[in-house]
Amino acid sequence: MQRLAPFLLLFALFVGAASAHAQEYNPETAYSTFRKVCGVCHATDFSMPPRSKDQWTQTIQKMQGLGAKGSPDEFALIIEYLMRREGSVKGGGRGVQAGSADKHLVDFAAAERGRKVWAAECINCHGTQARGGPQGANLVRSEMVLHDRYGSEIIPYLKKGHPLQSGHPISSLTGENLSDVVHFIHEQVYDTLRGSPIFHQQDLLTGDAKAGAAFFNGAGGCTACHSVTGDLAKIGAKYDVPALELRIVSPRNARGPNRPRVTITVTAAGAPPVTGYPAAFDDFTVALRDAQGVYHSWARTPDVKVVKNDPFAAHDALLDKYTDKDMHDLLAYLVTLK
Amino acid sequence: MTTRRFAFILALAAPLFGQVGLDPAKLLEQPTDTWPTYHGDYSGRRFSTLKQINSSNVRTMTLAWMYHASGNPGSIKATPLEINGILYFAAPDHVWAVDARNGREIWTFKWTSKGGTHIGNRGVAVFHDWLYVETPDCHLVSLNIKDGSQRWAVPICDLDQFYYGSLAPTVVHDVLITGVSGDDLDRPGYVSGYNLETGAMKWRFYTVPQKKGDPGSETWPNEEMMKHGGGMTWQPPTYDPALNLLYITTGNPQPVIAHKNREGANLFTACVVALNPDTGKMQWYFQASPHDTHDWDATQVPVLFDADWEGQPRKMLALAARNGYFFVLDRATGKNLLSTPYVKVNWAKGVDKNGSPIPDPAKMPQLDGSLVSPNQGGATNWPPPTFSPQTGLFYVNASRAYSVYYVFDPDANPMGWGGIDEGGATLETMIEAIDYRTGKIRWVHPWQTGSRAGLMSTAGNLLFAGDGSNNVIALDATTGAILWHAGLGSSVSNGPISYELDGEQYVVVGAGETLWAFVMRSK
Structure with a gap:
């Protein structure tokens, strides 16, 4: 029983979650909410790329910043809708809203296999990200690649005798090897486009924590509302660094039941x-x-x-005052509160 | 006089027998009984000379009809044309003809799409009996305006290169002028002229140099970068018939945010460019955002008007740019007359001798983020402003916002976007009435929530606008006082138009998927 109990608990949680979800998620309500809120600006009958919940949440927050209007429940439903819809439309492949509807969809596993072939036979001339170099063409900008579907253009071209960095003839690669490389190349194109899933913030911790503390306690006026031992205690452990920076400059976009509201x-x-x-x-x-x-x-x-x-008025006023250094220093300071 | 110009004049003079089509002479008039182009006329002023509805009686304007667009097309961003009592407008993959008297649908056209970005469609062009529209999947389609039947469709861009079509085409002489959209990957922007009858291309102007030695190539580090340098052309142009100059505005350079491999001003991105509409040859340019790194393409409306400048009559062009600057140019020569911010900005270190803002390198996107105003959405965007020759004021829906610009791609040779702006906040949204002579703001009407509504001014001393709270609003164009409003269920999503039919003046706006028509009943 001792071993069984956790399984039962998990099962109960799973069933409970699934049934609760089934009750909550109504596709028609979700679609009409999506159309009502997003349709103000966007056409709503086209396909979009698969994205994680975090990515869709970021997108929605950005849209709220641009003026999208809806209740917190509506936005949560829209995120759920977008995740479900994209899963079914794209079949898990990587693609983008822009471009042809019949574009090459990347098979992740094939692209990963292709990456190994790439490293062994292509990378020296065409580069890590297929952006080319003195010896090889930029494939991300290649019209042949952009017109290719599942090797329709690339494989016949390679088979004409394209050299390999190992010195072996192109015929040494199997059909599966070539197909995998094609998936890898298309993945590099999609990873270049706007909204690419590999894009993320780099090192943001370039500030001076001491100067950040001074700004927090002085010129920033932060202590008028906040305390590092009160509401901000352990704030550095609560959010990752990019999220914390955005909480500092745009707390209005934050979501959650206990958030301050106008x-x-x-x-x-x-x-x-x-x-x-x-x-x-x-x-x-x-x-x-x-x-x-x-x-x-x-x-x-x-x-x-x-x-x-407006509980965010002081944050808005700071936008006209912050230097980039203030922003980086403040982040460096708040990150230390763990 | 060229044969082409002569043929055009003959076409203007030709009598019209029972046509439902557009008499081309209307293209050279101020809009009254007809709204024949995206902007109402070639000037981009969006000024209606009608004054039956005016600041003393607008409160008695009533609802004439509403039309809910069929086919779930998304928001109507197109400005409708009104020709012989029929409205023609579009959304991505959709075109409608609607009775301008009663809002009844006459025909619809649905394009079977092969993809492309479906973010919006600004509208259609009509010449005689033929309608022209761009599709998201890179086609230029010609329809018979009688029944919406398709005459032909020709490709104008390559969907596989992530181009798409969104703007309303423009007819000048016997040339149909189109632009292209799409800055997902590094491709060159261009404007093309097509044969009105066949769709065959007559000319193409690339907005970025295609080889070393071409004009502007000195502002790029190498041929590879200039050839892929962006500069999309997604705003309908304006045109001066007397100077025979077409004014196009161009989009952001590529790679957009991660920019370190494209040192230089990156001509002719983020520019106003004057072209000969018959040949596509450039006459002059003015760059609104040299080396743009914030996606602030200059694709706002280049508004043309003739007025006094320092005591002398002058032909001018005014642009309220997405980067927060208001520019006035001499439109014959491109000479800059005025450059001044119309909202507070923090990215420029003043203007250079040509009147172009000087970008502050510290406020370009950074690996650790840079707080910049305006944000990517811009101080304004594509929704059309208006200029009233009566008040001498340029009206624009403006926004003041910050966001943090990050470089995501640290590579020495970045491609595509390579970064984005995140977070921040919108501090103010408002209508600004700008005195073109000084750039000073004559009056401001702040919104609680702003919208992307276009504007129209009229000889009735009115300014039509929309707020972010679903209201269409008429303001006193001189003072900014609100005179009339109506709640539409969605925010105004296009530029309002006005026309006179049966002796009654109508005002039509799009809000979401619905067109609303208001009228001053004469009895």
Whole structure:
């Protein structure tokens, strides 16, 4: 039983999670939410590349920064929808939204095998990333490669007698070897495109932690709201370095149940003030949901006073003040809080 | 006079018998009963001379009709054309003809796509009885405007090289002018002129030099980089018939963010370029962002107007660029008259003797990040601004935002994007009314949430706009005071137009997948 219990627990968790998911995820609701929120700017009947949950989350956060509007639940549903949809459309291969619908889809396992052939027979002339060099063409920019589908252009070309770095004839490579190399080459093209899954931040820890502490405690004014022993205790252990930098410069984009949120307080003539999360706020109307979830709305007239309570206002103000050095120093300091 | 020009004039003079098509003479008029091009006329001003709807009565404008576009096309970013009582507009792979009086669908055209980026379509061109539209999968398609039947389709770019089509074509004389989109991989941008009848290419102008010794090649390190240097042409051009100059704006250089292998100004990326529309030959250029590293292509609308400059009448071109600068040029010569930021920017160290901003190397993308304003979305973007000759003001939907630009690809010879901007925040979004003579902001209307709505000004002292809260709004063009609004369920997603039919003035805007028409009823 002692050995069985963890399995039962896992099983229960799995079933529980699966059934909860099945109840929560309705493809029609997900699609209509996707269309409602994303369709404001994007056509919604085309295929997109497979991406991880983290990558889609980053994309969604970026879109929110550009003005995408929806509730946290809606954005969570859209991320789920995009992950499911891409899994089915691309079959796990690597590709991109741009380009032909019948583009070469990369088989990861074949590309990995191809990488070994590449290292043995191609890399000296065409380079690690197939970008070419004095001895070999840039294959990422090669029109033959871009027009190729599963070796349709590349393999006949190679078979005409393309030299190999081992000195062996091209016929020494099997059909599978050639096909694998073709997958590897296409992978290099896709890894060059915008949104490539291999792209990520480099070393961001170039700042001076001491100067960062001084900025935190002084010119930055951070201590007005934050404490390194309170809300920011162990912040350096909570996020990876790139995420922490983005939390510093754009905390407004953060998600999660306990995040600070903008509220508005509306005071109509002769009525007590009402505070809540904004549901609409423009030149004509203001609407909010109060702490009990009750919806209120008002026409914007001189008699209706609106105050925006923005917990991120101080962060926004810093954007006009930060030097890049301040930003790097602050990151170097907060990373030490572990 | 060339034979071609003579033929064009003959075409203008030809009487029209029972045609549903566009009388080409309309292309040279200010838009009234017709909105015959993407911008309403060749100038890009988006100024309607109609004033039946004006700042004293706009509050009584009423809904005429709404049309929900069939086929789940995504947001309508196209500016519709209005010709003989029919609206023609597009979305990626879709074209519609809709009755401008009642919003009834007359025909639809659906293109079977072979792929391409489906981010948007700005609209169509019409000449006589033929409509022209670009598709995301790199085709130029000609339709019969009577029923939407396809006449021909010709390839204008290579989908495998990650190009795609998105802009509204433009007809000048007997040439159909198109541009191309697509900066996913390092390819050259170009503008092409096509035969209106057959779709055969007449000329092509590459926006980056294709070999050493070509104009601009001195601003690139080598032939390999210039040939692949980007400069896409995804904004419809404007045109001056008197000077016979076509004004195109060009996109960002490639590789975009990781830029260290393309030292130099990288001409003719991020430029305004004046071309002869009959031959595609360049007359002059002005670079808005030398050595752009922030994806701030200069593909905003080059707006043409004639007005006083320091007491003398002058033919001018004004551009509110994505990089945050407002430029005024002499459009006959390309001489810079004014360069000044219209939002606060932190990436330039002033302007050079030609009026081009000088990029600050410290604010180019960095491995450890650089905090830059504007962000990649820009101080403005593709949505059209407007210029009112009545107020002398240039109106633009502007945004002030920061983001952190990172280089992801540390290679000495990066390709493609090699980086991106992340995070940051939008601090302000607003309409700015800019005095073209000084670049000073005459008035600002701030939004709680901004949108990518286009603008239109009218002789009725009105400015039509949209906020980020689904409202279409009419403002007093002189003061910026809000005079009228209506909630549309989605934010305005294209440039508004106006036309007169049966003695009544209409205003039409797209919001999401719906066109909305408003009218001033005469009885």
